[in-house]
Amino acid sequence: MQMEKIVSCRAGDHYYKIKHSSGLLILLYPKEHCSTTYAVFGTKYGSIDSCFRRSDEEHPETVPEGIAHYLEHKLFESEDGDAFERYARTGANANAFTSFESTCYLFSCADHLYDSLEILLDFVQSPYFTEQSVAKEQGIIGQEIKMYDDDPQWQVMFQYLRAMYQKHPIRQDIAGTVESIAKITPEHLYRCYRTFYNLNNMALCIAGNLEVEKVLELCDRMLKPSAPVMVERVFEEEPQEVLLSKTEKQLSVACPLFQFGYKEAVETGSLRSERELAVMSVLLEMMASDSSPLFRRLLDAELINEASFGYEYFEGAGFGTVLFGGESKDPQAVAAMIEEEVCRLKREGLDHAAFLRAKKSVYGENISALNSTGSIANALAGFTFKGRELFSYLDALAELELSEVQKALNRVFQTERTVLSVVRPIS
Amino acid sequence: MSEITSFPITESVNLKAFTDSRFKTMKIAVDMFIPISKLTAAQYGILPSLVSRATKDYPDYTALSGRLAELYGASLDSGVRKMGTYQVLSLSVSGISSRYALEKEDMFRELSSLLFSVLFDPLKNAEGNFLPEHFEQEKRQLLELKDTEFNDKILYAHQRCEEVMFLGEPAGVDRYGSKEEIAALKLEELSDAWDELLKSSRYEIFLLGDCEPEPSLFQDRFQNFGAPRKLNYLPCPSSLEPRRVTEELPLSQSKLSMGFRVNFRPEERLTFQLMNAVLGGTPSSKLFRNVREKESLCYYCSSSFDAGSRALYVESGVETENLERTEQEVLHQLSLLQAGEVTEEELHSAKMALRNAMRSVRDSLNAVENWCISRIFEPVFESPEASAERLMKVTKEEVVSAANRVMPAAVFCLKGCGER
The missing domain is CATH 3.30.830.10 (Metalloenzyme, LuxS/M16 peptidase-like)
Incomplete structure (x- = not known):
């Protein structure tokens, strides 16, 4: 495990950058006098990663739109209940989001930091998808998509991106479409999970009232070492010209x-x-x-x-x-x-x-x-x-x-x- | 940990300081409380943005913005909101603390003098009026804000529900007045309206973050302003006839907004806040777990508690054909709570979530200000930590009894119809 202290004289702050033996990059930004701590456990995997190639495979693969976001929803469920129920016992305010290039699971808390961190590290590393649980989510995500269909700011933005880019997957809606999510199966979710939720492709970032030693002890106990598989994003070449002005x-x-x-x-x-x-x-x-x-x-x-x-x-x-x-x-x-x-x-x-x-x-x-x-x-x-x-x-x-x-x-x-x-x- | 300290200046002006050098910023805010009325809502509503458009030293918008940029991206903000039967008009300045100022500016002095100049010496022309071009600019922008509010259908449904619930009451008046009232505003009346506002408001002043609190500076400036005013929660009727309004628009998704009135005594507020959290305030609430997770009816279904108006709202976005079913399911969940069907775990989860939120308040200057403002009607100020401690002692019986005082008052359905 390597640890580096990064200092800013301008801000008067510092943080630690740790490459954990499991492969995970950990960034810890102590703010002792704060009453809260905020933790983000994320993967470099977003909506633009619909075509990728693993370093242990020869050919690239394309998957339906909206998988990264679907995974975010489904990861909250595990065999023994859902993560929100577990967080309910610590009081942490938990959430997650999927963007174009990353998926992040987060919580903010005023106490019980290490209990909440254990929940975070555990559920993100414990995928559990069944036909039934995947089907159940279609109604919920379907309504999320429809909410954005009526949101003019969202619409004017995606219409802009679709006019500007000819090939780049930034054109695709983050949540996919009602049609594309209907094609998502547990196998797709497992496949993308095992590719992108490799700790070498992830980061844990925590800022607030934390003790570095204690966080690292918990990481030693909770992190499951990943195979050294790297993943390459595959993009078609994007012309310099816009599609429509x-x-x-x-x-x-x-x-x-x-x-x-x-x-x-x-x-x-x-x-x-x-x-x-x-x-x-x-x-x-x-x-x-x-x-x-x-x-x-x-x-x-x-x-x-x-x-x-x-x-x-x-x-x-x-x-x-x-x-x-x-x-x-x-x-x-x-x-x-x-x-x-x-x-x-x-x-x-x-x-x-x-x-x-x-x-x-x-x-x-x-x-x-x-x-x-x-x-x-x-x-x-x-x-x-x-x-x-x-x-x-x-x-x-x-x-x-x-x-x-x-x-x-x-x-x-x-x-x-x-x-x-x-x-x-x-x- | 630093404390939130009160310095009463006069009977009508109160100052609260929360200063702490762990923040890299400071904020000075003045909040003015005035009873809301249809007659004056538009007049008062336009004033905070109008007085903060420019100052005598920086007499146009570009010059003032340039000065704020030079002060390391400081901001001079104005705001209008409604709490129960009061219109709350805010002016504030915020910026980085002096120790980060590259040219050693005294940020507190710079920012407070900007704030004082817009409050007490706003820019006027030879006739004693605000500048006509500034007035026209603000009027146009307020009218456009009404359009913006319609564009956001979640907000629009909520506002319509509130309007329907408080129809004909002061609490039903829009915080900026109606479009027609804004359009009919007269420049000549606004200068006097500002003086009237300064004279008759109740003030809450905040000094927050990394700055030296100097209450004496504010004591001098505010000595002769304001009117002593006892601020009270909106009264709640003992019985009412629920109202229902449905509107149709070409949308993909329908919105359901349900309004309830809740009759609580000031000392019971915390119990009602907890009851709201159990019903629909968190991901472990009855509404989230049942309407969303179990029935897969929606992406969001949550409740919110507006203490100032003694009101509770439940809101969701659903398929048009599921509007009725969702409404029934919400009422069913409420009736379960009223019948005492709430587990120890549900109660504990809601308490933990609320306690976490309360213990987090001190990490944000805006959250501290909001905490204080939203407790303006309380007879005695209670700190977030003291509230958190009291919260843990609330019993299940008290929560169930609170749920039984929730009265359905209004349902607003925004029905999505047809192709877009």
């Missing part, structure tokens, strides 16, 4: 919602570094935050409102896009105004004062996030699964140069690679 649908809404953005050219399966991420955070803050000229113009033209307007650099394995979204009476006009601003900034160059201000603002937001045990544990997991380190990101932010930001603007924002997705009221 405009896409829209009608839903029961009172005003149109939009998502507009640029497709970044990235290599198949590749990930961005801490520095690249920091560059994009500062760039977007400069371009579209409340204090930017663009935001002001959009607001004065009555094209957006503060409550709904937002922006994001959304990226992962083999995909990257900058997107702007919200509600607007005229989404086309919003897109035109953003385009115009991009051209102006490319032509005139980014403003140095705005750069310094944006850096301070992003720095403050990141320091603030280190208050909460939940946001720390989730950030550790998110960074780890994307091959990044949390404090290096803070350092990268501080060291950033304006020229890098300008370069990113020129590279990522390409007019011929935009998508405008709109959800309109039913006419």
Whole structure:
């Protein structure tokens, strides 16, 4: 077992990175004076992993959409009852989520940490699926899918991704479809479980009022060593061009919602570094935050409102896009105004004062996030699964140069690679 | 562990401090309580965002936002909510603590002076009015917020249920007033409305996180504001006729929102909170285990307790053809609880979950503020830890007796129909 202490002078915090002999990566972020502890046990396995190749097999395999999410639901059940019932005895607030690239099981607690941690480590390592229990979940997940069918924000986002990407599995809904989940069998679940829930592909991240020794003792007792099998994600090559530059649908809404953005050219399966991420955070803050000229113009033209307007650099394995979204009476006009601003900034160059201000603002937001045990544990997991380190990101932010930001603007924002997705009221 | 400390400033202004250097941030908040009425809801509702749009030193939105960004992404927030028969208007500032400020700014001074300037010296024109362009901007955004609330069908169903349940009562007034009332607002009336609000509100002030509490600073500023006001829970009728409203919309999933009124004395609040947790507040509750897990009827079915309004809600999203069955199943689970069919394990699980939530409060500045605000009607303030201790002593008989005082008051069905 190797242990490394990672320190940030900027944040005044530290955490431990441990490669456990079972193969599991463990990140422990002690915050002695907190009253809570937040634990995340996750696997690098999300909705985009529908085609994969195991290192002990020759050929790649494709499985139905929605399996990662289905597994998340079913793992809560084991032969001797369900995990929620076990947590009920410790009082921990437990949950789980599936994203595009990971599945995480988590809890937050004010006491009985080690009892709850034992439950977490146990149930995630104890799959139990039967025909009957798999069938029962279809009604529940079916309703979850239908809830998202009526959620205009979810719809405008997936419509955007499906217009932007031609091949990448980011196009697929995280929960799958009512049709695809009907095809899921216990065998599929076991197969994906045994492939992705290998401890070498997983991480345990805990932040809060914890004792490192005690956590590690429990891990020694509970972790079942995994065979050294690695798993490779298999992606088709994604063209640089978008599939459709405009896409829209009608839903029961009172005003149109939009998502507009640029497709970044990235290599198949590749990930961005801490520095690249920091560059994009500062760039977007400069371009579209409340204090930017663009935001002001959009607001004065009555094209957006503060409550709904937002922006994001959304990226992962083999995909990257900058997107702007919200509600607007005229989404086309919003897109035109953003385009115009991009051209102006490319032509005139980014403003140095705005750069310094944006850096301070992003720095403050990141320091603030280190208050909460939940946001720390989730950030550790998110960074780890994307091959990044949390404090290096803070350092990268501080060291950033304006020229890098300008370069990113020129590279990522390409007019011929935009998508405008709109959800309109039913006419 | 630091304590939540009260500093009464006057009969109408109370300050609570919870300061602790383990936080990397601070927050200063002013919450104003005023009785809600159809006549003034829209007027008062627009004011927090209007006064915080700009200040004399930073006279437009971009300049003010720029200043906040320079202060390491600090925020100046406004909010409006409803608690029982009160409209609660909030203004707050938050930011990183001074020890992280790269240029050694005194963050507490910077942030408190920003907050004071929007509260006591908001930007006005030569005629003494708020700036017309700011007014128009806020009015438009509030009207658009109404559209946003319709877009979110879970929220929409909940709001409609509340409206139906409290029809004709002050508690049924929207926190921002209606669309028509917002559209009819007059700029000339708002300056006086703000002065009236400052004069007649009950104030709760919070100093939270990594900062030095300076109650004297606030004592000076708030000395002459506010009106002493005894804040009370919404009265609950002794009997009522349940109401039912159904609306149809082209949706994939139908929403069921059931409203109940619960008559409890202030000292019984904790028992009712526990009863709510047993019924539908946690994954080990009756609703989650039966309506979702056993019957597979839905993805979510949960209950929530709104103490200020003495109300309880049960909400779910289901297939249209299962609306009736789900409603029956919810009532069945409630009747089991009323008949005393609750196991020691169910009771213990609910207690553990609630205790965990209470013991977690001190880890978040917002949670501390919410804890205090939501206990504003209590005769004596109780800390989260003291509540947690008292909670563990509540008996099964008390929970069952509480369940028997839950009165069905309203059902709102949002029926999904046809193709989208």
